[in-house]
Amino acid sequence: MARLGQDWSLQRKGPVDQARHLARIKAALRERLGDLVTEEAIIASDGRQVVRVPLRNLEEFKFRFDPWRGDHTGQGPGGTEPGEVLGRLPTPRADPGGDGGDAPGADVYDVEVTVDEVAGLLFPDFRLPYLEPRGGRSLEQAGPVFRDIRKVGLLGNLDKRRTLKANLMRNARDAGGPRIHNLRPDDLRFKTWVEDRRQVGSAVVIAMRDVSGSMGDFKKRMTRAFFFWMLRFLRTCYRQVDVVFIVHHTQARVVDEESFFQLGESGGTKVSSAYELCRTLMGTRYPASQWNVYPFHFSDGDNWSDADNRHTVELLEEMLPSVSLFGYAEIREGGYASTLMTAFNKVQHPRFRTVAIAQAPDVLRALRRFFQPEAGGWNHEPAS
Amino acid sequence: MSRLPDAHTIWEAAKRLGLDPWPVQFEQVPASVLYEFAAYLVPGRMNHWSYGKAFHAMKTRYDYGLAKLYEMVVNANPAYAFLLDTNTPLEDVFVMAHVMGHVDFFAHNQCFRSTPADMTEQVARHAERVRQYEFDHGSRRVEQLLDAALALAEHVDWPAPDASPRRAPQAAGLAPDPYRDLEPSPPPGERSGKTAEANPDVLGFLAEHAPDLEDWERDVLSMVRVEMQYFWPQIRTKIMNEGWATYWHTRIMRVLDLSDADAVDFARLHASVLQPGHLGLNPYLVGYRIFEHLNASGGPDAVWLAREVDDDVSFVRNYLTEDLVKSLDLYTWGVRQNQVEVKSTSWQVVRQQLVQELTHGGIPVLHVEDGDFHRRRELYLIHRHEGQDLDIPYAERALRHVAALWGRPVHLETRLLDAPSGQSRRVVLSYDGKANTKLML
Numbered sequence: 023m024a025r026l027g028q029d030w031s032l033q034r035k036g037p038v039d040q041a042r043h044l045a046r047i048k049a050a051l052r053e054r055l056g057d058l059v060t061e062e063a064i065i066a067s068d069g070r071q072v073v074r075v076p077l078r079n080l081e082e083f084k085f086r087f088d089p090w091r092g093d094h095t096g097q098g099p100g101g102t103e104p105g106e107v108l109g110r111l112p113t114p115r116a117d118p119g120g121d122g123g124d125a126p127g128a129d130v131y132d133v134e135v136t137v138d139e140v141a142g143l144l145f146p147d148f149r150l151p152y153l154e155p156r157g158g159r160s161l162e163q164a165g166p167v168f169r170d171i172r173k174v175g176l177l178g179n180l181d182k183r184r185t186l187k188a189n190l191m192r193n194a195r196d197a198g199g200p201r202i203h204n205l206r207p208d209d210l211r212f213k214t215w216v217e218d219r220r221q222v223g224s225a226v227v228i229a230m231r232d233v234s235g236s237m238g239d240f241k242k243r244m245t246r247a248f249f250f251w252m253l254r255f256l257r258t259c260y261r262q263v264d265v266v267f268i269v270h271h272t273q274a275r276v277v278d279e280e281s282f283f284q285l286g287e288s289g290g291t292k293v294s295s296a297y298e299l300c301r302t303l304m305g306t307r308y309p310a311s312q313w314n315v316y317p318f319h320f321s322d323g324d325n326w327s328d329a330d331n332r333h334t335v336e337l338l339e340e341m342l343p344s345v346s347l348f349g350y351a352e353i354r355e356g357g358y359a360s361t362l363m364t365a366f367n368k369v370q371h372p373r374f375r376t377v378a379i380a381q382a383p384d385v386l387r388a389l390r391r392f393f394q395p396e397a398g399g400w401n402h403e404p405a406s
Numbered sequence: 407m408s409r410l411p412d413a414h415t416i417w418e419a420a421k422r423l424g425l426d427p428w429p430v431q432f433e434q435v436p437a438s439v440l441y442e443f444a445a446y447l448v449p450g451r452m453n454h455w456s457y458g459k460a461f462h463a464m465k466t467r468y469d470y471g472l473a474k475l476y477e478m479v480v481n482a483n484p485a486y487a488f489l490l491d492t493n494t495p496l497e498d499v500f501v502m503a504h505v506m507g508h509v510d511f512f513a514h515n516q517c518f519r520s521t522p523a524d525m526t527e528q529v530a531r532h533a534e535r536v537r538q539y540e541f542d543h544g545s546r547r548v549e550q551l552l553d554a555a556l557a558l559a560e561h562v563d564w565p566a567p568d569a570s571p572r573r574a575p576q577a578a579g580l581a582p583d584p585y586r587d588l589e590p591s592p593p594p595g596e597r598s599g600k601t602a603e604a605n606p607d608v609l610g611f612l613a614e615h616a617p618d619l620e621d622w623e624r625d626v627l628s629m630v631r632v633e634m635q636y637f638w639p640q641i642r643t644k645i646m647n648e649g650w651a652t653y654w655h656t657r658i659m660r661v662l663d664l665s666d667a668d669a670v671d672f673a674r675l676h677a678s679v680l681q682p683g684h685l686g687l688n689p690y691l692v693g694y695r696i697f698e699h700l701n702a703s704g705g706p707d708a709v710w711l712a713r714e715v716d717d718d719v720s721f722v723r724n725y726l727t728e729d730l731v732k733s734l735d736l737y738t739w740g741v742r743q744n745q746v747e748v749k750s751t752s753w754q755v756v757r758q759q760l761v762q763e764l765t766h767g768g769i770p771v772l773h774v775e776d777g778d779f780h781r782r783r784e785l786y787l788i789h790r791h792e793g794q795d796l797d798i799p800y801a802e803r804a805l806r807h808v809a810a811l812w813g814r815p816v817h818l819e820t821r822l823l824d825a826p827s828g829q830s831r832r833v834v835l836s837y838d839g840k841a842n843t844k845l846m847l
Contacts, residue, residue, distance in 0.1 A: 033435075035450075036442030036465070039458025042549075046455055082456055083803035084557050085770050087794045090741055091823075093749055095760045097683040097692075098735040106748040108685065108739060 043080075047133050050077045051143060056383025058140050060247040065137075072134040080133075141254055144386075148255050148393040150225055150263075152346040152373065153314050167218040175212025184211035225314040225346070226264040227256065228303060230296045232321035234271040235288035241353040245320040246283055247385045248351065252318070253279075255393065264313075266303060270296035272326065276303075292326045293319075293362060297337040310344035317341070318349040318392060323360025331365045342371045349392040353379045410495050411662050413502055419658050420506035424710075427509035429484040432502065434491040441465045443488055444478050447637065451529045452536040452629070454552050477501040481512040481640070483523040496671050503658035507651030510713075515646070517639035517717050525636050532629040539622050550810070551623055555609065555630040557807035560769045562631045563607035564638050604773040608787065608808075609634070611774045617783055618813040627811070641767035642717045649693015650713060652679060653701075656694075682735065685746070687760075695734055696725050718764045726760070728753040736760070762793065770796055775819070784815045791821035791830065798822075802835055802842040809837045 051058065054075065058064060063073045096108070171184060186202055189209040194200040229252070231245055256263045267282035268274055274295040277285065300317050308315055325331055342348060352363050359367070359378065366376055377388045411419070413432050420427060435443075443449045445461035467473040476497060480486040487505045489498055512518050522528060540548045605611050613619075613627035640647065659672050680691045701709050712721060730736075731753035738749045738759045750756065771790040779786040785808065789796055801818060809816045815838040821830040832847035 033439045033442065035453065036438065036445055036458065036461035039453050039455055040462045041458065042453070042455040043458040043462060080459075081803075082556065083800050083807065084560070085772060085789070085801055085804050085818075086797050087768070087770060088797040091795050092793075093738045093740040093759055094685065095687060095756060095763060096685045096737055096739045096748075097687050098737065099682055100735045102735050102737050102748055102751060104737070104748050104750055108746040108748060111741060111744045111746065 046080060047077065048143070050080055051075070051133065051135065051139070055140070055143060056386045058135065059144070059251060059386045059389070060243065060382040062243065064135070064140060065247060065250045072136050074132045075135055077133050137254070141251075141258060144251065144389070145255050145258055148259065148389070149395045150256075150260070150314070150316060150346070150393065151395055153225060154346070156224060156310075156312055156314060165218060166215040168213050168215045170214040170216055171211050172214045173208070173210060173212070175214050179213045181211045181213050185209055224262075224264075224312065225260070225316065226266065226308045227252070228266045228268060228300050228308075228315065228317040229282065230268045230270065230274075230300065230317060230319040230321075231282060231285075232271070232291060232293070232296075232319075233269045233285050233287045234291040234324070236291065236322055236324045237286070237353075238355070240355055241322055242286060244353050244379050244382070244385050247382075248320060248388055249283070249318075251385075251389055252393075255389075264308070266308075268296055268299055270299075274299040290326050291321070291324055292330050293321060294330050294333045294337060297334055297341070301337055301341055304341060304344060314346040315344065316347050316349070317345060318351070320351050320353065321362070322354065323352045323362040325360065325362045328361060331362050334362065335365050335369060338366070338369060338374070339371075342369075342373055345373055347392065348374045349388075350374075350376045351379055351388045351392075352376070356380070410499050410664075410668070416499065416502045416506060416658060416662070419661050420503070420510070420654065423654070423657055423661065424706075425506055425510040425654060426513060427485070427506050428513050430502075430505060430509055431484050431486050432505075433486065433488050434493075435488045436491050437468055438465065440475060440478060440488050440490050441468060443480075444475055448480055448526055448529045448633075449486070449488075450526060450533055451633070452533040452552075453540075454556065455549065456556060477505060479505050479508045479512075480526060481509075481518065481521060481636075482526050483513070485509040485512065486526065494671075496668050497675065499662070499668075500655060500659065500672055500675050503655040503662075504651045506658060507654035508647060510654070511643070511647050511650045514714055515639070515643060515717075516715055517642050521636055521639060529633060532633065535629065536626065539626065543622065548626070551626055552630070554807035554810045555627050557804045558609045558612070558811075559630050559634045560638075560767070561606065561608035561772050562610055562634050562638070563605075564635070604775065604788070606771060606773045607631075608772050608774055611777070612808070612811045615777050616812050619811065638767070641769075642719075645687075645689040645693040645696075645718045645764070646713075646716060646721050647693070648689040649695075649697050652690045652694040653697040653709075685739065687736070692734060692736075693721075695730055696721065699727065699730055700725050719761055722757060722764060723761050726753075726757045731756050765792070770794075772818070779817060780815075782814070784817065785812045787816070787818045789818060789820035793823075795822055796820050798835070798844075802837070802844075805835055805837045805842065809839055815839065 054077070058075065061073060090111075168179075171181060185205075188211055189202055189205050190200045192206075192209060193203055197203065229249055231249070237245070253265065256265065265279070267277050267279055269277050269282060269285050269287075270291075270293070271287055271289040272292040272295060276299070296319065304310065304315055325334070338348065350363075350366060352360060354360075363376065363378070366374075375391050377384070377391050379385060379388060413430070417427065417430065441464045442461055445464055446457050451457070464473070464475070468475070474490070476490055476493060478488045480488075485505075485508075487502070487509075489501055493501065512521075536548060536552075609627060609631045613624045613631060616624075619627070656676065659676075664672065680688070680694065682688055682691060697709055697712070700712060712725065716724065731751070736753075736756045737751045738756055739746055740749045741747070771792075772787050773790065774785070775788045776786040777783070787808070789801075801820070805816055805818055808818075815836060818835045820833055820835070822833050823830045834845045834847060836843045836845065
């Protein structure tokens with residue numbers, strides 16, 4: 023009947039397994055990134071709202087009875103009569119990630135995610151590629167960088183490999199042979215950080231968007247999703263990047279951010295109009311000598327004529343030597359590459375990357391292709 | 407102000423009233439520890455993310471003030487009971503009185519006859535071995551193995567009732583051999599073939615006969631199996647156990663010397679425990695009322711007998727009367743056109759429904775039919791359909807876990823009810839390592 027009064031403050035098993043579970047959630051979310059990136063609810067929420075994401079892989083599947091078939095026992099406060107309605111079933115929900123065709127949406131393991139959490143999964147690997155120091159307004163990247171090794175430091179930052187190496191070397195020198203033995207405080211090596219503030223040059227992103235009549239709902243959604251994450255990435259990871267918004271159909275014009283995301287117009291498409299405007303901007307406000315220039319263009323490639331295609335390619339080739347990276351994303355709903363894409367595919371230049379978007383998860387691919395560091399494989403995707 | 411009784415006084419009071427609990431060791435722990443034990447069910451159990459998930463969910467509910475657990479009891483001799491360190495002194499007295507009922511029940515109900523007395527040490531040894539396997543084979547492989555094993559955990563045979571008198575601490579050496587899971591498994595040549603009879607110990611069968619498992623994997627399966635055998639009696643006696651503890655905390659509190667203010671506080675706590683359920687039953691309330699009714703109609707002897715020989719199924723079938731169903735306001739409900747509706751309040755219908763839900767702990771009964779199906783060492787399981795359909799999408803995913811253990815194609819035969827005709831059709835679900843298939847027979 024004793025009470026031990028033991029100290030329980032070091033008991034950590036629950037939190038350890040909780041962390042394992044959270045790591046599984048993170049891994050499952052990473053698998054679903056393609057869907058999450060184009061999830062309207064997340065984009066529209068602007069960080070204030072959480073979105074519930076059903077993750078089927080995290081359920082504990084067992085042999086169990088169908089919870090929605092047959093009768094069950096219940097209990098009331100008294101005087102319950104047959105026929106009384108006790109509640110409504112939640113409406114079954116579409117489950118894009120699941121592979122079971124089951125109707126009831128209940129019992130799916132939901133995880134709440136915010137824009138920031140999705141961003142946290144996305145951005146760590148993203149860079150503005152080929153970013154160089156250039157005049158203009160300077161772009162500053164700041165943050166701690168681990169690139170120093172010292173003999174004193176925090177034990178959590180112990181560099182085990184270097185510590186063992188130091189021990190081996192000392193033993194080789196003093197104890198007659200390279201063995202790991204007799205570890206001394208003198209052998210310890212610690213990783214240490216320095217605050218890094220690098221001037222990485224000024225950058226401008228020229229965001230071009232096709233708003234012609236052929237850009238249907240799906241295409242608009244994909245475009246919006248890409249530019250939403252692009253902006254968020256630029257504003258999260260860089261202090262200052264200029265962004266110019268251009269919309270075009272047969273004519274191109276510079277608009278503000280809000281109209282860029284909202285405009286939907288009609289009419290034909292002349293891609294060259296946008297590229298001409300882009301070239302003009304590079305000739306005036308954003309010369310390559312002063313700026314790292316990143317034009318990104320989203321279109322369905324449904325261009326006015328072959329003549330305009332040729333003109334567009336000429337403009338592109340003229341700009342390529344001066345840009346840091348030029349990205350073209352073509353959104354298709356089924357079907358083949360457009361004549362524009364076919365023309366672009368002949369352009370071989372290390373600073374030109376194209377991507378085709380046929381379904382929602384491709385937006386993630388576009389982000390990864392345009393914002394991956396320099397050493398990035400092919401510039402055109404292999405035909406699929 | 408009167409001094410509140412201590413643990414020993416409460417134990418003595420329980421003894422005087424006729425209870426015969428094992429000694430109980432009480433520990434006061436912070437919420438994080440109490441919820442951890444509640445998630446793992448036994449302190450010191452092996453690591454798995456699913457326990458962390460349960461812990462997270464429970465702890466969050468507590469942190470937001472949505473639920474509060476006052477105690478948690480571990481069935482061992484001596485028993486361990488953990489009290490939340492933020493309980494008021496009166497809450498502690500109330501909880502300790504309640505625990506006496508649980509521990510008496512563990513000590514005397516026949517379902518617990520073959521439960522080892524030292525389960526806390528066993529699970530700690532298991533945890534240590536699993537930790538070593540993680541070290542040797544990588545935590546990822548161990549996790550995947552446990553994912554699969556836990557999907558099948560409930561499908562083990564129930565420990566057979568032990569005819570010998572109840573265990574005492576000094577007789578621990580005579581308890582069933584705790585090392586039997588360490589015995590070498592039979593050589594691979596003997597690991598196949600049709601089972602002689604329907605074998606409900608699916609997990610045990612896999613541990614012994616799965617063709618390609620390594621010895622350490624068989625060991626992990628056996629550990630999961632042994633732990634589940636420990637939990638099965640608790641699953642089978644939820645209503646009885648909670649009812650018994652509630653029945654006795656009222657009696658113990660009555661004989662303790664409480665001030666008026668404490669008596670009022672106790673009444674409030676007691677009432678909060680006995681809130682009626684909504685779409686489910688409150689096992690405390692249902693069990694308590696059945697015991698009270700049994701005491702009123704059959705006298706104390708009937709109560710003592712039930713505590714010894716019944717499990718939830720027989721308890722409800724024998725003692726849930728028309729009066730009780732009415733006064734507890736029990737009913738059956740079902741879904742009609744997306745609405746949850748009360749179907750019946752007839753006491754026979756309710757009792758029959760409840761018995762069905764409690765049978766086998768509400769878990770489908772599977773058995774191994776053939777370990778050499780198609781003469782290709784495929785595994786053929788049969789679900790014993792007793793009127794309730796399986797959740798097919800769940801079963802298909804669970805079958806993948808079985809296949810992961812068996813290492814070859816696996817099949818599960820079940821039946822699906824056709825609502826209008828009342829007929830059922832045989833269905834075989836299969837998984838061959840790549841795809842699920844469903845065959846209507």
